[in-house]
Amino acid sequence: MRKKIYNIDYALLMAVFALLALSLAFIYTASSTKALEQYGDDAFFLKRQMLRILLGAMILYLTMRLDYRKLLQFGPVMFWAALTLLFLLQLGPDSWAIRGTRRWISIGGFVFQPSELAKFGLILMLARLLTMKDADLRSFTDGLLPNLVLIGLACFAIIVGPDTGTSTMVFAIAMAMMFIAGARLLHLIAISAAGLTVVAAAMMIFPYQRRRLMNFIESFQDGSHIGWQVKQSLISLGNGGFAGIGLGESKQKLHWLPDPFTDFIFSIVGEELGLIGTLSVVALFLVILFRGFRIALASQEADARLLASGMTVSIVLYAFMNIAVITHLMPTTGIPMPFVSYGGSSLLMNMFAVGVLLNIHQQNTLNRSRVRRKVTMRNRSKTYAFGL
Amino acid sequence: MLLAASMLMLFAAVIVLRLLYIQLWERSRYKQMADRQYIIKLPLDAQRGLIYDRNMNLLALNEACISIGLDKSQMEGTATRYARELARVLPVSEARLRRRITSVRSHFLWLVRRIDSDYGIKIASLQLPGIRVEKDTRRKYPHQDIGSHILGFTNADNVGIEGVELSYNSTLAGRPGWKIIQRDGRGRAKPEFVIDEQEPRQGTDVVLTIDYILQTIATEELRTAARQYNARSGSIIIADPRTGDILAMANTPGYDPNAISDSPVTARKNRAITDVFEPGSTFKIATFAALLEEKHVREDTLLNCENGRYVDNGRTIRDTSPHKILSAADVMRYSSNIGTVKLAKMLSKDEMYDMVRKFGFGSRTRIGLEGETPGIVHQPRAWSSYTRSSLAIGQEISVSLLQLTMAYAAIANGGKLLKPNIVRGTVNQNGQLEEWPNAKVVRRVISESTAARLTSLLRRVVDSGTGKAARIPGISIAGKTGTAQKPREDGKGYSDSEFVASFVGFFPAENPRYLISIMLDTDRQHQWGGASAAPTFKRIAQRILIADRKQENYTGLSRKQADEAGKIEHSVTVVDRIVLPDMSSRRFETARAALLDMGLKVSADGEGEFILTQSPEPGTILTRGDEVHLQLFSVVESDGYIEMPSVVGLSLREALNRLAIENIEPVVYGSGRVKSQKPRAGTRVRAGIRSIIECDPPAFKVSSVLRAGMK
Helix, strand or coil, X not given: CHHHHCCCCHHHHHHHHHHHHHHHHHHHHHHHHHHHHHHCCCCHHHXXXXXXXXXXXXXXXXXXXXXXXXHXXXXXXXXXXXXXXXXXXXXXXXXXXXXXXCCCEEECCEEECHHHHHHHHHHHHHHHHCCECCCCCCCHHXXXXXXXXXXXXXXXXXXXXXXXXXXXXXXXXXXXXXXXXCCCHHHHXXXXXXXXXHHXXXXXXXXXXXXXXXXXXXXXXXCCCCXXXXXXXXXXXXXXXXXXXXXXXXXXXXXXXXXCCXXXXXXXXXXXXXXXXXXXXXXXXXXXXXHHHHHHHHCCCHHHHHHHHHHHHXXXXXXXXXXXXXXXXXXXXXXXXXXXXXXXXXXXXXXXXXXXXXXXXXXXXXXXXXXXXXXXXXXXXXXXXXXX | CHHHHHHHHHHHHHHHHHHHHHHHHCHHHXXXXXXXXXXXXXXXXXXXXXXXXXXXXXXXXXXXXEEEEEEHHHCCCCHHHHHHHHHHHCCCCHHHHHHHHHHCCCCXXXXXXXXXXXXXXXXXXXXXXXXXXXXXXXXXXXXXXXXXXXXXXXXXXXXXXXXXXXXXXXXXXXXXXXXXXXXXXXXXXXXXXEEEEECCECCCEEEEXXXXXXXXXXXXXXXXXXXXXXXXXXXXXXXXXXXCEEEEEEEECCCCCCCHHHCCHHHHCCHHHHCCECCHHHHHHHHHHHHHHHCCCCCCCEEECHHHEEEECCEEEECCCCCCEEEHHHHHHCCCHHHHHHHHCCCCHHHHHHHHHHCCCCCCCCCCCCCCCCCECCCHHHCCCCHHHHHHCCCCXXXXXXXXXXXXXHHHCCCEEECXXXXXXXXXXXXXXXECCCCCEEEECCCHHHHHHHHHHHHHHHHHCCCHHHCCCCCCCEEEEEEEEEECCCCXXXXXXXXXXXXXXXXXXCCCCEEEEEEEXXXXXXXXXCCCHHHHHHHHHHHHHHHHHHCCCCCCCCHHHHHHHHHCCCCCCECCEEECCCCCCCEHHHHHHHHHHCCCEEEEECCCCEEEEEECCCCCEEECXXXXXXXXXXXXXXXXXXXXXXXXXXXXXXXHHHHHHHCCEEEEECCCEEEEEECCCCCEEECCCEEEEEECCHHHHHHHHHHHHHC
C-alpha cells in the first residue's frame, strides 16, 4: 500500500523534466552575453535558475505528498493573501514599483509575483466551489454570479498592476473551469464578451497597453507597424528554419531580440534548433495536456477532476498563449512560457501545479485499488469561499 | 472536459501551422532580413591630398573635425523627437534634420558633416541611441585670402567646387573605401568583426607652380593699389616666361576660403582668367609684331603723328601727348595711337587677324582651371571699316589678363607661345615630387629676332617712355602701359567713368625670369596705366628682388646689384627695421634660413617640419637681433587608427570628454572614478570603436581618489 503512494505519472514528470532541461540550456545560451556584460559571469542567470529549479523540485515533491483535499482547504487562504498583497502593492510607496509597474514584490533580493499565487488560489477555490452540492451552475444568478464576483475581484486586482496579460489568462482559465464544471456555453460567451470589454477598456486607460494593441491591429493592416520585438522574434524563428542554426549560435540574442531568455526564449529555441525544436516544445506541452486531462478523467471525485483540469489548462494555455505572441498571432501580453522562461514565481507555481496533478494521480490509483467510492458532491457551506 | 481539451488541441494545431508557415514557408524572407541586419557597411573616407606651393609650403591641409551620423535601425523615438533634440546642439535647423532623417531610406545616414570637434561632447550628452560621432577631416587654408582664387575651396562633402580644388578634384580626392562589419543589436561593432574591407586610396598631394612669397607680394600690392587708385577690382599675374609657370595670380576683391558664406559670389571670381577687358595700348605689341615680322618695318621709319589729332576714315584718333614726327620705335615708346594706326595700314586684315590669333587671343590658354574665357576676337569678315585701326590700338577686342600675360611671355622667351601651368607636379607614394612637363610650346608666334627687337622697343618704354614709373635703376625692364575705356554695359559706346589701367612687363630684359601683368578697374582720375599700374609693377618687382636675394639668384644679378635695386625707394627695407613676414605653413628650414638672413633669431617649439604659428604676429616691425618664436607641426597621413588614451584615474566626466575627443564610444559601468579600461592605454584601435570603462561605485569614491592620488 505504501508502495502505491509512490505511483507516479512518469510521462507527465518526464515531459516537465525535459522542458526544464531545455530551459537550462537556453537560459544559458540566451543570457550568457548579458550576464557577462552586467555581472562578469556568463552563468549568472543559469545558476539562479538552477537554484529555483531545485526549490521547485522540493515544492513539487511536497505537494505530491500532500493530499489534495487538505490543499483545497488552503485555497481561500492563498487567494485572499494574494489579493491582499496585490492591493497593498497598489497602495504602497513609489519605491515599491519595479520597472514602472506594480506586478512584483521584492523581498530580500527575491522577486515574487503575487498574481501567480492569486491564479492558483483561484483555481483551488473554484475547484471546490463549482463542485458543491448546491452549486447550480445552470442558473446564472444562483450558480455563476457568486463565483463571478470572486473571479472579477481577482482579475481586477491583477489588471491594475497593470498586467492585462495575466489578468486575461486568469479569466480564461476560470472560464474553462466553469465550462468543464457544467456551466452553459451561452452564459460563458456572454461573460467572456463582458470580460473582453473590460480588458479593452483597461487597455484604453493604460497608454502603454493601448499602443501595443494598436500596433498589433495595424500590423495586420499594412504590415509596417509590426513591433520591434515581434519582428525580431519572427526573424529568429524564420532564420532558424527547419533544423536551426545550431545550439549556442543565436545571433538574435546579441541585443537584437529583447527579453531573449524570459518571455521570448521560445524564439531562441526556434532560431537555434529550428522547427524541430519548436515542434518538440509544443509536443511536450501536448504530453502535459493529455496526461493532465487523463488524470482528471480518471478521478472519481468532482473537485479533484476540476482541480486537475484547471491546473492542466493553466500550464498549457500559458504555453500556447506565449507561442501565439511569439508567432505574432496575438498582441504582446508579457506572459512567460511555463518551465522554460527564466523567472521564479512562474516556475515555482507551475511545479506546484504539477505536484497537485501527481498527487491526484496517486489518489486515483489508490482509490481504484479500494472499493470504488461513489462520486461525492461535497456538502459544505458557501462560507468556504471566504476561508471561514 | 473533452470539449475543453479539444479546444486546446485546436489552439495547438493553429500554433503548429503558424510555426510551419514561419519556419518553412517564409524562411528565406526572414533569413534575408536577418542577414541584412547583422552587417553594416561603413564608408572609409580617403584623406584629401594636400596642396603645396612650388617650394613645398602648405597652401591647403586637412583639419580634424567630426561628422554626426545616425543608424536608423537603433532609433528609440520618432524622427521629430530626434530632430528637436539634435537641433538644440547642432548648427542645423530642426526642420532640415527631420527631413533628412525621414527622406533617407538607408540604415545609416549622415546628419551633419565636418563640424567642429566641440560638438562631439554636446551630442554625447543627449544620449540618443543610434547616433554616431565619427572622426573626420575638413579643408583648411592657412593663408586665408592669399591664393584663394587659385586654390578654390570644397563643399561640406569635401568635393572641390572652385579653383584647383575643382579642376584637380579627382587627383586630390583619392577613392573612398568601405568596411563591412558584423554588429549586434546595439550597433556595437568590434574591429575583429570586420567581414570585408576595402582600404581607401588616399588622395594625391598636388604641388602648384605658385610661389607663396610671390603670391603674398602680389596679393598685398594689389590690395594697396586698389586702395590707392580707387580700383573696384583688379588682377595681378606673375609668371615665369621661360616655362609658362604661373608664380602668382591675385584678384581683388578677394575672399577667405575658410569662411565661404561670408563672401559674395563676385568676390570668389578668378577675374584674371574669367573676365575680359579691352586691353588698349598693351595690345600694340601684336601690331608691332606683325609689322616687324611681315613688313620689315624698321625701328627708325619715320611717321607723322599729326600733333595728336588725326582723322582716319571719318573718325578722330587722338594721342595723349601730341607729337609731330616720330620714329616707329618712339611710336611705341610714347604709345602714339596715331602712329600705330598709320603703321597698321601696312597690314592686311588677315595679317592683322592671324597675328592676333597666333598670340593666343580668342582661344583658351588651357591653364587647367575652370571658367576660363576665350576672350572676344571678331572674324575679319565681320569687321567694319574701323576695325583694323581699332584692333591696332587694342580696341574692339576683349582679352583676359592671362592671355595678355602669355602673349608677353612669348616676346620675353624668344617668340614661343607657352601653355600656362598652374600645377608643378604631384607627390608620389614615396613622398617624392613627380614633376609634370612644363614649357609646353603651343606654337611659335614670331621669330627670335623679332622677339628681341620687340623687347628692346619695350625696354625703351620703361627707360624713357610712358612706363617710366616702372623703372628700377640697375635692372633692365621691358614693359608696356595700357589704358582703355570700358564698354558700357548697354553696349552703346564707352563709359566715361570706368577705365581699365594696365601694365605688363618683364625683367631682366636680356634674360627674362619674371613677368608681371597688372590690370586695375579704376576711375577717370587713375585711368593711366603709366600712373597706377606701372608703379605697382615697380613695387612688386622690387619686393621680388629682395625675396630673390634670399633664395637662389633667379635674376642672375649679383647679390650687390639686387640689394641696390631692391633698396632704392622701397619702403619695406629700412636698414635695421624688418617687417616680419607670415611664416605659417612654410617649411621650418626655409623659414629659419630666411629669418636668420634678415638678422633675426629663431626659436622653435614642437615637432614637425611645418610652422603652425609664429610670435610675434606677421607684419610686426622688428629690429635686427629680435627673436621669432615658431610653433611647429607635422602632416601625418591618418590611417584611421588612433592610440587608446589612458583614462584610468580620471573622473567619469573627464574620461568621457577625453574619449569623445578621440571619438571612442564609451560603455560605462558604475560611476565615479575610472577603475579600469578596455582596451588598454596605448593600444592601436580604429576610430569609433567602443571601449569599456569600469568605474567604482559612488560608495567607494573616497578610496579610489586616494588610490588615484597615490599613482
